Amino acid sequence: MASPNGPDGRRTATCAPTGVPPMYVRYLRERLLEAEAGLTAMTERYERTKAGFDRCYARRGITPDSDIVGYINAKAMNPQLKFWYAKVEHFQRELAAYGAALTGLAAADRLLATDSPRVPADRQRARTGRPNMSRVG
Numbered sequence: 001m002a003s004p005n006g007p008d009g010r011r012t013a014t015c016a017p018t019g020v021p022p023m024y025v026r027y028l029r030e031r032l033l034e035a036e037a038g039l040t041a042m043t044e045r046y047e048r049t050k051a052g053f054d055r056c057y058a059r060r061g062i063t064p065d066s067d068i069v070g071y072i073n074a075k076a077m078n079p080q081l082k083f084w085y086a087k088v089e090h091f092q093r094e095l096a097a098y099g100a101a102l103t104g105l106a107a108a109d110r111l112l113a114t115d116s117p118r119v120p121a122d123r124q125r126a127r128t129g130r131p132n133m134s135r136v137g
Contacts (some may be wrong), residue, residue, distance in 0.1 A: 007088040020105050028105075039091035046084035053078055 053075065057063065062070045075081060 018020070025102070025105065028098055028102050032095065032102060034100055035094040035130050039088065039095055042084060042087040042091050046088050049080050049084050053081060065106075 054063075057071065057074055061067070062074060064071050
């Protein structure tokens, strides 16, 4: 690996860091798959519970079409629906978190790749033909 500073004190190209350990990436992928399976299972449980709730209250004449206020109040008071929906939300958050972590790692890996040509940010801004508004001066 080359020294980060060349003989003239300027930064020189260095090898890309090894990045994230492959075991950590595998761990994140496994957790992502587990979260996806959990989300699917909890969504099915919630949908079954809600279907039973809807049938029960439809027999009483309380449906979203006939009595929306009564339906919403009954739904809010049902502990099973709250429980299963909370589980669905939990797995949605987990799925989003692991997916975001893997996406971020992939993006960082692309950014740190040495085989892709990099253009300094100043030169990128100059090519747009627009003045650089972020500079004070």
